[in-house]
Amino acid sequence: MVIRKWIQRKFIIQTSLIIIFTLSILIVQAQSLPDAFTFFSGEKVKTKSDWYTKRQPGIIRFFEREVYGEIPSVVNYTFHYQLLEEETKILGGKAYRKQVRMFIINSCKDSISVDLLTYYPVIAKKVPVPVFTLLNYGNHTLSQDTLIQLSVSKLYKVEQSRASYGRRFPIEAIMDSGCGVITACYEDFIPDNDSLFRKTIQNFYGITPEASGAISIWAWAYSRMVDYALKQNVFDLKKVSVLGHSRTGKAALWAAANDSRIKYAFINESGNTGAKLNFHYNSKAESIAKINTSFPHWFPVNYERYNYMDSLRSLPFDQHWLIASIAPRSVYVADANQDYWSDPEGEYLSLKEAERVYQFLGLNSQLPSSMPQVGDPATKGVCGYHIREGSHDLLLEDWIHFMKFIKQ
Numbered sequence: 001m002v003i004r005k006w007i008q009r010k011f012i013i014q015t016s017l018i019i020i021f022t023l024s025i026l027i028v029q030a031q032s033l034p035d036a037f038t039f040f041s042g043e044k045v046k047t048k049s050d051w052y053t054k055r056q057p058g059i060i061r062f063f064e065r066e067v068y069g070e071i072p073s074v075v076n077y078t079f080h081y082q083l084l085e086e087e088t089k090i091l092g093g094k095a096y097r098k099q100v101r102m103f104i105i106n107s108c109k110d111s112i113s114v115d116l117l118t119y120y121p122v123i124a125k126k127v128p129v130p131v132f133t134l135l136n137y138g139n140h141t142l143s144q145d146t147l148i149q150l151s152v153s154k155l156y157k158v159e160q161s162r163a164s165y166g167r168r169f170p171i172e173a174i175m176d177s178g179c180g181v182i183t184a185c186y187e188d189f190i191p192d193n194d195s196l197f198r199k200t201i202q203n204f205y206g207i208t209p210e211a212s213g214a215i216s217i218w219a220w221a222y223s224r225m226v227d228y229a230l231k232q233n234v235f236d237l238k239k240v241s242v243l244g245h246s247r248t249g250k251a252a253l254w255a256a257a258n259d260s261r262i263k264y265a266f267i268n269e270s271g272n273t274g275a276k277l278n279f280h281y282n283s284k285a286e287s288i289a290k291i292n293t294s295f296p297h298w299f300p301v302n303y304e305r306y307n308y309m310d311s312l313r314s315l316p317f318d319q320h321w322l323i324a325s326i327a328p329r330s331v332y333v334a335d336a337n338q339d340y341w342s343d344p345e346g347e348y349l350s351l352k353e354a355e356r357v358y359q360f361l362g363l364n365s366q367l368p369s370s371m372p373q374v375g376d377p378a379t380k381g382v383c384g385y386h387i388r389e390g391s392h393d394l395l396l397e398d399w400i401h402f403m404k405f406i407k408q
């Protein structure tokens with residue numbers, strides 16, 4: 001009896017000690033949200049110039065080294081454009097479609113090709129229109145139209161997948177709204193597959209697979225669509241945008257942070273390592289450890305250092321820094337209320353935190369203090385947000401809000 005009591009007491013003491021020890025580790029490690037205005041040195045951003053000349057570039061360098069990895073330098077490539085389809089009138093004459101094959105040639109004269117599918121309303125010939133650049137899963141997946149070439153990416157040469165993502169590309173509504181669009185298959189730039197990614201990044205882009213990730217190559221891809229947009233006289237240079245959904249939303253965000261020619265960033269349900277705030281830790285949502293495990297080729301090896309730091313709330317940075325680095329240019333984040341994996345609340349909080357930087361810089365943004373309700377978009381000023389009913393997708397409803405925002 002005495003021995004049993006003694007064992008019980010010993011067990012209780014030991015368990016309590018373990019609990020106290022674990023809690024103390026968590027308390028020591030857990031921090032508050034890393035401040036966008038504080039440099040790693042501990043110094044504070046005091047002026048707008050501090051932000052634009054030191055903090056903003058410092059954030060980009062940090063994310064390049066630690067999160068997304070190296071982006072290829074465009075000067076190492078030459079580009080050649082081959083017309084596949086001349087400007088063709090479509091939709092009963094209210095818009096034009098054009099298809100161009102872009103050859104990207106590296107310094108060893110190796111090349112890859114990407115099919116650019118472009119649409120613009122007829123009015124664009126008189127008055128340049130806003131343009132969305134969009135990465136997709138194969139140009140032919142967007143439409144029933146058999147004149148749209150099957151994507152050059154080997155993985156997509158499948159006629160059955162034609163129009164399988166038609167819902168993500170409401171072309172008639174886009175043309176009716178008076179906007180243009182340039183779209184290309186994301187895997188034409190680099191395959192979304194670990195072993196093919198490793199080969200392509202090494203052999204074609206000349207970057208080691210450890211030093212970069214596919215998100216950086218897709219961000220570079222957005223900039224290459226922007227190069228093409230800027231060569232067309234039908235698009236308004238002040239309204240050149242990137243639009244990405246989910247994994248390509250992460251890439252669109254990273255592209256906008258790096259490329260100041262991008263004036264609007266539409267970041268749809270980008271989730272972890274996109275717009276989502278890691279400090280809003282939520283067990284239903286994707287974590288850094290999970291994304292690094294499921295998609296090791298999306299990020300450089302450095303990013304693995306941050307596995308579990310989100311659950312411990314000990315990360316030294318967070319994604320609102322990256323959103324803020326887009327300032328003074330516009331950013332719009334969008335969610336769906338059943339998309340728990342992307343963590344809509346975490347995305348809104350991130351945008352709301354980034355807004356503090358926009359306001360510090362004297363820019364007009366008026367996001368509500370609590371998260372907007374479904375069907376009640378927040379679109380006043382340079383930062384926009386909406387959440388719609390439904391699950392993870394890019395739908396006409398999202399496009400309608402984006403088109404209204406870019407045109408205002």
Ligand code: GTR
Nearest residue numbers: 245246247248271272286291
């Ligand atoms: C998921 C991934 C997300 C998101 C999504 C997508 O499997 O966990 O981060 O990128 O894929 O791209 O559809």
